[in-house]
Amino acid sequence: MDKLKLIIKREYLAKVRNKSFIVMTVLSPLLIVGMIAVVVFLTRMNSDQKRVIAILDESPYFGNQFITGPELSFLDLVDLDLETAKDSVASMGYYGLLHIPDGKDITDITEKIRFYSKSSPSMTVTGMLESRIGKRIREEKLEALGVSQQKVQELASNFEMRTATFSGERSVKGVNELKAAIGGAFGYLIMMFIIIYGAFVMRSVIEEKTSRIIEVIISSVKPFQLMLGKIIGTSLAGITQFVIWIFSASLLGVVVFSLMGIQWNELNSRTNLPPETMDTINQAAASNEIVQIYMTELFKIPWFTLFISFIIYFVLGYLIYSSIYAAIGAAVDNETDTQQFMLPVIMPLMLAIYVGFFSVFDNPHGPIAVGFSLFPLTSPIVMLMRLPAGVGADGVPWWQLITSIFLLMLTFIGIVWFAAKIYRVGILMYGKKPTYKELYKWLKYN
Structure with missing residues (x-):
């Protein structure tokens, strides 16, 4: 021993x-704390940098759909043709140009919508744009079918199931x-x-x-x-x-x-x-x-x-x-x-x-x-x-x-x-x- x-x-x-x-x-x-600090710092820099997207909307449907938020900033272009708009956006260094042409109806318009950028856009940006455009398309089609705005909001309501134990005590998911x-x-x-x-x-x-x-x-x-x-x-x-x-x-x-x-809640990237x-x-x-x-x-x-x-x-x-x-x-x-x-x-x-x-x-x-x-x-x-x-x-x-x-x-x-x-x-x-x-x-x- x-x-x-x-x-x-x-x-x-x-x-x-x-x-x-x-x-x-x-x-x-x-090294560990330094790596975490660098990642958080770069994330903050990335989130603080807004992407500016120019909107050339020639249709009567999407006027109030693009509102500036914490990540994307929208700039409306008026009285410009497409080529001039693309040149202007490229020279100003904006992130991209969303072109919504006019058409006979919203279905015809959505098939012609294009997003122009210097390189391939991120999935986050395209996802946000598609979400806003898709929401407006859905509302317009439901209105065409005679469904009121109130009914549209009711249809968009999310359902969350409440859970409980057999003894009646409430529980939560996750x-x-x-x-x-x-x-x-x-x-x-x-x-x-x-x-x-x-x-x-x-x-x-x-x-x-x-x-x-x-x-x-x-x-x-x-x-x-x-x-x-x-x-x-x-x-x-x-x-x-x-x-x-x-x-x-x-x-x-x-x-x-x-x-x-840095606040600790900033470490949760949402x-x-x-x-x-x-x-x-x-x-x-x-x-x-x-x-x-x-x-x-x-x-x-x-x-x-x-x-x-x-x-x-x-x-x-x-x-x-x-x-x-x-x-x-x-x-x-x-x-x-x-x-x-x-x-x-x-x-x-x-x-x-x-x-x-x-x-x-x-x-x-x-x-x-x-x-x-x-x-x-x-x-x-x-x-x-x-x-x-x-x-x-x-x-x-x-x-x-x-x-x-x-x-x-x-x-x-x-x-x-x-x-x-x-x-x-x-x-x-x-x-x-x-x-x-x-x-x-x-x-x-x-």
């Missing part, structure tokens, strides 16, 4: 004192997706930690193996102790770096965005949504009842169970995958030879993310979600996506949560046992590129 503590301490101090570790610990929050996204954030954090710091364990083993230091170390400690010490020491160094990143990035973000005068959707969102935001329901649903999330489960799945998931990384590092002589073994390691993690987003979001208690939340190599991510829905009668059954953790612990013991056998043999093997057949032979050695 004392030797294991010494190995853990040695690995931890070696990592945190490494120059690259210190540089990345300092630079990463600066709550399940919101809860799954919260769990998905925890799962994604686990995946990134495994990929980054699992690779650190592998590189550490390769470096010591190629420098022959391992031959000296292995004479004093057992291979299993060395492997476990590397895994725990590296994970503690990684956790230290992650904690520093979170606190420093949060503090730096508050300072930078305050200096830039400028490209159509007006109808924006109205719905604004109405929902203005409704205290709906906001209260969302807050109530968030408070219903078993946060304590979620955090405890996150720690358990975080630790067990990392130990499983880092053991595999350590075994791979012991089996090869350089990092290039690890590529043939990396795909089977990464695949379960990527599969868990895709299954979580495509299955748990839609049906968190379906057979696919349940199956992958019990499968040990994917459960650290998929189960965390299911847990915000609750635990017990209305959420994840307790037996599934306990079974998932139990299977994860059994898998950890089994994988560590297999990884230790590969580690014990491979750590002293040099000059031979291993294959899966070779690894199988190592597992049979006593």
Whole structure:
């Protein structure tokens, strides 16, 4: 036990004192906050820059249809022919020219409407123009059929279905997706930690193996102790770096965005949504009842169970995958030879993310979600996506949560046992590129 503590301490101090570790610990929050600040700044610049569109309307139908808004500015051209209008718009540097010719009826006119610009227009601009023109066409055709403006407005009314639980308590749409996204954030954090710091364990083993230091170390400690010490020491160094990143990035973000005068609600980009959707969102935001329901649903999330489960799945998931990384590092002589073994390691993690987003979001208690939340190599991510829905009668059954953790612990013991056998043999093997057949032979050695 004392030797294991010494190995853990040695690995931890070696990592945190490494120059690259210190540089990345300092630079990463600066780069992350800087990237976000640049994206927000450019988005603000883009949204502040209005596109000016000239309108050459020769028809009697679209007079009041084009009103200047926050993104588009319209300029009416009068008493100009089309060629003169195009030359004027091009010379003035406007975004484009919308030409609406005259015709015998609105159907004939719409077939001749053209939009001229220097290059291909954006889909946002054309979508806004098509929406306004289409709305006027629909109104005109309904009026031609004898439908009054009042009836037109009634026909345009949107229907929103109200939902409720069997007990009569009102619910809102999107709550399940919101809860799954919260769990998905925890799962994604686990995946990134495994990929980054699992690779650190592998590189550490390769470096010591190629420098022959391992031959000296292995004479004093057992291979299993060395492997476990590397895994725990590296994970503690990684956790230290992650904690520093979170606190420093949060503090730096508050300072930078305050200096830039950026409000946090500006980070939600809703400028490209159509007006109808924006109205719905604004109405929902203005409704205290709906906001209260969302807050109530968030408070219903078993946060304590979620955090405890996150720690358990975080630790067990990392130990499983880092053991595999350590075994791979012991089996090869350089990092290039690890590529043939990396795909089977990464695949379960990527599969868990895709299954979580495509299955748990839609049906968190379906057979696919349940199956992958019990499968040990994917459960650290998929189960965390299911847990915000609750635990017990209305959420994840307790037996599934306990079974998932139990299977994860059994898998950890089994994988560590297999990884230790590969580690014990491979750590002293040099000059031979291993294959899966070779690894199988190592597992049979006593």
